[in-house]
Amino acid sequence: MRFVFLFLSVLPFMGGAQESLSLLSLVSEEQTPEKVDAIFKTTRIINLPSIEQTPAGVLDVKISHRFGTLQQGAYDLFGLDNASIRIGAEYGIYPNLMVGLGRSGYEKTYDGYLKYKWLSQTKGNHAFPFSVAAFVGTSINTLKNDNWEFTDRATFVFQLILARKFSNHLSIQLSPTLIHRNLVATAAEKNTVPAIGIGGRFKLSNRISLNLEYTPVFSNFIADRYVNSFSVGFDIETGGHVFQLHFTNAIAMMEKGYFTETYDSWNDGGVRFGFNIARVFTLKKPKLDTF
Amino acid sequence: MRRWLLFFGTLFAISPIFSQKYFTKKGKIVFTSEAIFERIEAVTNEVIAVWDWDAGKFEFSVPIKSFTFEKALMQTHFNENYLESDLYPKAYFKGEIIEKTLLDSPNHYRIRINGDLTIHGVTRPITDETVVEVLPERLKGEASFSIEVADYQIEIPWIVREKVAKVVDIAVKIDCEPLK
Secondary structure: OHHHHHHHHHHHHHHHHHHOOOOHHHOOOOOOOEEOOOOOOOOEOOOOEOOOOOOEOEEEEEEEEEEEEHHHOHHHOOOOOOEEEEEEEEEEEEOOEEEEEEEEOHHHEEEEEEEEEEEOOEEOOOOOOOEEEEEEEEEEEOOOOOOOOOHHHEEEEEEEEEEEEOOOOEEEEEEEEEEEEOOOOOOOOOOEEEEEEEEEEEEOOOOEEEEEEEEOEOOOOOOOOOOOEEEEEEEEEEOOEEEEEEEEOOOOOOHHHHHHOOOOOHHHOOOEEEEEEEEEEEOOOOOOOOO | OHHHHHHHHHHHHHHHHOOOEEEEEEEEEEEEEEOOOOEEEEEEEEEEEEEEOOOOEEEEEEEHHHOEEOOHHHHHHHHHHHOOOOOOOEEEEEEEEEEEEEOOOOOEEEEEEEEEEEEOOEEEEEEEEEEEEEEOOEEEEEEEEEEEHHHHOOOOOHHHOOOOOOEEEEEEEEEEEEOO
16 A cells, blocks of 8 residues: 555656656657558559559649660661650549540550559558559550441450559559450450559669569460560659650550550560650649648 | 655645646648749648747657648659658757747747757757747747758759759747646
8 A cells, every 4th residue: 555655656756757858758649550652653664554643633644655676776776766656644533533545556546544542551550561553444446447346446454453662662563454355356365364464663762763564464365476565664753754764575555555465575676665754734733721 | 654645745746836838739830942933832730849838948840741732743752852751750849948038918928949950860950039929728829930951951953953942931830738
């Protein structure tokens, strides 16, 4: 009993001692889990849609080029005389939902997609280890061909995007993918093709990162002449722009193209230089409550 | 036993003499960068401030990621490239009142303060002067000062030198309640 009393009497002193340490320690902080953001610099790793969302109210215009293969040699300036172009734009409807549209020279294709991010990697208390998004898209080729119905021209893509920022420098993403082609060239090719997109980035400095991307397709679903796409490049960020410079064996810049119709091989110089330029425009500004 | 009781009882009785303290978790900071081509503003309402008025000491902390910008990309760059908020998640100010004058208007004091401001892991001394209103149930104040971005080892790349100012204005506003 006496000890209890003694202990209680000393309590106010203990409080006093703690006080000298820091005033801030007197106030408890809410321990809410903190979202891990900026897993990648922009919404594409190279060709592959990344986990990143275009912020709400922001328009991101993307101009992308893929040149001819390096093996074309000096006469074609190692492919630079031949460019395949995609012009696209993305817009953030809500913080978690974005829409994108594009037009590629490749098979005169229009592509459109929605991306929804529903889980964020967090740190702190009750941390969640990775971010999750879903990507749903379609593409329509508009080549002249009287034998094709409209539905024959359509392909669809469904992608689950799982990404984790392992450190400030290293982020890795896995994208299990299903591609459905309404029409395929031969009976040996499957209409629905399972594949996986694997991507990663390593930050070399705050504004430059090295990106890698590989998109293997499960064997026997596509014709033998097609290969898996592999790309390596750099993201260079300057204010409102992100420049992505890369080497890739894929010429198409929509999912059904680079996943299932890449025909050049790295082994025999079938590599192209390419770039994506992203420029953001803030269309809707949130009102800041300044003084 | 009775002697002990008396002894500790007295200590217990005098302990609440500890001075009056105030705190807030919703203090506001607005910072403004005024460059040739661009004016950038950011706001947070998540400033924690604790004041020990009688001892003349106070401390502030603010999570860097709580600053919001008009342009989302600027916010990303602010955290990723300039403040590196994963490495340095908070800014701190630890200060003391070096001079306190009671003004004509009731409960208003002109104070001169001196302290250490830590941003981006770099600590620099700051001196400022402002007016605070101190009531038993409230401590209110506003202050503003400017800092040189380079002092805190925050690099502004050459390419954005006309969009990001070298000197940034910081305005702080707090409305504290007693800390029990």
